Amino acid sequence: MGNCACLPGNKHRSTALGPVPKAVSELFQALSQGKATLTEEVVRTYLKAQGVVSSETEVHHLIASCKQAVSNRRTSGASEAGPLDIDLDEFLALLQDTDVNALHEVGKVTHDMSLPLSHYYIYTGHNSYLSGNQLNSDSSAVPIIDALKRGCRVIELDCWPDGDDQIKVVHGMTLCKPAPVLELLHAIKEYAFVASDFPLMLTIENHLPVPLQNLLAQHFKDIFGEQLFTKTSDGPLLSPNDLKRRFLISTKSTKETAEGVKGAKKPPPDLTPVAEGGIPAEEPEDDIKRTGQGPEAASNGHETAGSNPGSKRPSLAEVDAEAVVADVATPSDAAEFDKSLSSLIYIPTLKSKLVGTPASERKAIRASFSEPQFDEVAEKDPLVLTKFSQHNMVRVYPYGLRFDSSNLDPVKVWCHGGQLAAMNMQGYGRNLWLAHGFFLANGGCGYVRKPEFFYPPSTEIAANGTPVEAVFNPRQTTPVRTTLKIRILWGCDTHKRFDAMSLPDFFVRVAVCGVPVDTKKSHTKVHRNTNHPIWENELFEFPLTAPELAILALEVRESDTLQRDDFACQVCIPVAEMRTGIRSVAMKDAKGNVIPDGQAKLLVHVELSA
Structure with a gap:
C-alpha cells in the first residue's frame, strides 16, 4: 500500500x-x-x-x-x-x-513531436464502431465520433463483404448489427481532427476479396483526398509533426485463394480470460489490478464470467519469446495482395525474418498481440518487447472472451514499450479510466512521448566492436x-x-x-x-x-x-x-x-x- x-x-x-x-x-x-x-x-x-x-x-x-x-x-x-x-x-x-x-496541465502540447511515431504512445481504440458488448450490439458512427472527441488517434474497422459490391463494418462471427463502411468513413473524415491535429491511424481488419479491396481503396481516396498519406514507410517512421492532419492506413497484407482470403484473423485459442470486470456504470470492479500481474483467473483459481474451467492456459516455458514476436508480427502466408489497397498502407505487418534486422535496413512494421500472447511474452522476456518497440509499432488488443467490452490493463502495455494499447472505448471500468487519464498528458492530443529511458545511448561494446543498446526492463527495480x-x-x-x-x-x-x-x-x-x-x-x-x-x-x-x-x-x-x-x-x-x-x-x- x-x-x-x-x-x-x-x-x-x-x-x-x-x-x-x-x-x-x-x-x-x-x-x-x-x-x-x-x-x-x-x-x-x-x-x-x-x-x-x-x-x-x-x-x-x-x-x-x-x-x-x-x-x-x-x-x-x-x-x-x-x-x-x-x-x-x-x-x-x-x-x-x-x-x-487544475491539478494537471490543460490544453497545452508540451512534448517534442518531431520524433518517429514509434517514440509515442498513441490513444488507440478497439472495435471502435461497436456501441456496446462484443456479441450483439449495434455498429455505428456514434462510438467512433465519441472516441475522436476524446482525442483517440487510432480507429479500428473490421471490413466484410456486404453482397457482391458493398462493404460493411461488423464484428465478425457474432450477432452484432453491421454499419455501411461509407457512413463510418464520412464520420471519421468530419470528426478526425476536432480534438487533435496529429495524425489519425485506421487499422483495418481486412476480410474482403480483391474486388472489394479495390473498392475500399477507392473509398479512402475519395473521402480523405489529399489528407490520405500514401508514402511507404521505408526506414524510420515520420513524426506526428510531419503527419499533421493526415490519415494513415495500417493493415496486414492478404491474398485471395480458392478457399477465400488468407491472412484473415484466426479464432482465438481456448484460454482462460483475463477478467477486468465488466460491470454496470454504477458498479465499478472492486480492486485496481496491480500492473505486471497475470490474469486473475490463471493466478488464483477463481472462475470469471465467460471462462472455461476445463481449459488450461499454455505455458511458454519451452517457447522462445523472440520467436513469438516474430510469429505475431507476420502472417506467414501473406505474399500477394491487391496493389490498389497495399499502396495506401503506411505501416504494414511484414515477414518475421525482418524482426531481427537493424532498423536502418528495413521498413518499420506493426505487430498485433492478443492480450494472452502479450502476457506470455512479457512474462517470458520483457526485453524482447521493449527492444522491438523502439523502432516498430506494438499493438495489444483485448482478449477475445471479453464479451462485455471490458478492457486489458493498458499500463502494462506502456511499461513494455507498446505504443497501441487498444481499448474498448464504449466499455467502462478502471482500466479504461487509466487510459482516459494517461492521455490527458500533452494537452490531450492523443500522443504521449515515450520516456527517454526506452531509447538510451549505447553503454556497452560487443566483442565485434558494435555498440550494444541498453534496454529498459519494467520488472527490474x-x-x-x-x-x-x-x-x-x-x-x-x-x-x-x-x-x-x-x-x-x-x-x-x-x-x-x-x-x-x-x-x-x-x-x-x-x-x-x-x-x-x-x-x-x-x-x-x-x-x-x-x-x-x-x-x-x-x-x-x-x-x-x-x-x-x-x-x-x-x-x-x-x-x-x-x-x-x-x-x-x-x-x-x-x-x-x-x-x-x-x-x-x-x-x-x-x-x-x-
Whole structure:
C-alpha cells in the first residue's frame, strides 16, 4: 500500500462553501499577512507563481467570478472585501475553480513531436464502431465520433463483404448489427481532427476479396483526398509533426485463394480470460489490478464470467519469446495482395525474418498481440518487447472472451514499450479510466512521448566492436527518482443521493499505477454524514522509480456497512503532468465524463520531491 501518515487534528472554519481546510486557512493568512482580505495584486502574484492566469484582465474576471459564486450561496451578511479584493470564502472558491487551478496541465502540447511515431504512445481504440458488448450490439458512427472527441488517434474497422459490391463494418462471427463502411468513413473524415491535429491511424481488419479491396481503396481516396498519406514507410517512421492532419492506413497484407482470403484473423485459442470486470456504470470492479500481474483467473483459481474451467492456459516455458514476436508480427502466408489497397498502407505487418534486422535496413512494421500472447511474452522476456518497440509499432488488443467490452490493463502495455494499447472505448471500468487519464498528458492530443529511458545511448561494446543498446526492463527495480506526496484536503459530491435518510459517508481510494514496483494503493478514512468531507490529516506517499509511467487514480466511494460500497466519482491523472501545491480536481462519472456544474470535485495538496 502507499504509505499513509495521520497528521494532528484541527478544527475547521465553516464558510458559505462549507468547511475550510486548515491548509487553505494558513495559506490565506500567510498571503494576507493576517488581514481579512487579499488585494488584487496579491492574488495576481499568487496565481502567476502557481502557473495560471496572470494578466490584469484575467485576474479581474476571475475575482468577479469567485465573488459571484460566493454571493449566490451566502445566507447572511455581505463580503467585507472591496471590488477587487477577496475574503477567505472567495479565496476558497478561487482554489476550487477547476478551470483555473487544475491539478494537471490543460490544453497545452508540451512534448517534442518531431520524433518517429514509434517514440509515442498513441490513444488507440478497439472495435471502435461497436456501441456496446462484443456479441450483439449495434455498429455505428456514434462510438467512433465519441472516441475522436476524446482525442483517440487510432480507429479500428473490421471490413466484410456486404453482397457482391458493398462493404460493411461488423464484428465478425457474432450477432452484432453491421454499419455501411461509407457512413463510418464520412464520420471519421468530419470528426478526425476536432480534438487533435496529429495524425489519425485506421487499422483495418481486412476480410474482403480483391474486388472489394479495390473498392475500399477507392473509398479512402475519395473521402480523405489529399489528407490520405500514401508514402511507404521505408526506414524510420515520420513524426506526428510531419503527419499533421493526415490519415494513415495500417493493415496486414492478404491474398485471395480458392478457399477465400488468407491472412484473415484466426479464432482465438481456448484460454482462460483475463477478467477486468465488466460491470454496470454504477458498479465499478472492486480492486485496481496491480500492473505486471497475470490474469486473475490463471493466478488464483477463481472462475470469471465467460471462462472455461476445463481449459488450461499454455505455458511458454519451452517457447522462445523472440520467436513469438516474430510469429505475431507476420502472417506467414501473406505474399500477394491487391496493389490498389497495399499502396495506401503506411505501416504494414511484414515477414518475421525482418524482426531481427537493424532498423536502418528495413521498413518499420506493426505487430498485433492478443492480450494472452502479450502476457506470455512479457512474462517470458520483457526485453524482447521493449527492444522491438523502439523502432516498430506494438499493438495489444483485448482478449477475445471479453464479451462485455471490458478492457486489458493498458499500463502494462506502456511499461513494455507498446505504443497501441487498444481499448474498448464504449466499455467502462478502471482500466479504461487509466487510459482516459494517461492521455490527458500533452494537452490531450492523443500522443504521449515515450520516456527517454526506452531509447538510451549505447553503454556497452560487443566483442565485434558494435555498440550494444541498453534496454529498459519494467520488472527490474531501479532507484527511486521521485516521491509523490498527496493529501486530500476537501471534497464535495452533491450530484446524486446515496441514502434516503442520511448524508453520505465518503472515503477516497488513492492509488498509483505504473511499473510493478511503483504500483500501490491505499485509502482515506471514512468521513461520515457530510457532503463536504475533509481528510487533510492523512498524508499518502508514493516512491516512484519511473514517474513518467505513473498514473494517480482517485476514486470516491460511499461507505455502506451492509452491502457493497457505492461508487461516487473518479479521476486518473498522469503524475508527470501534475502541478504542485493546492489544486482542484474535477471528478468524473463511471463513463469517464466530467460531472457537470462543479457538483463533484476534490481539493488536494501535492508535493513532488526528488
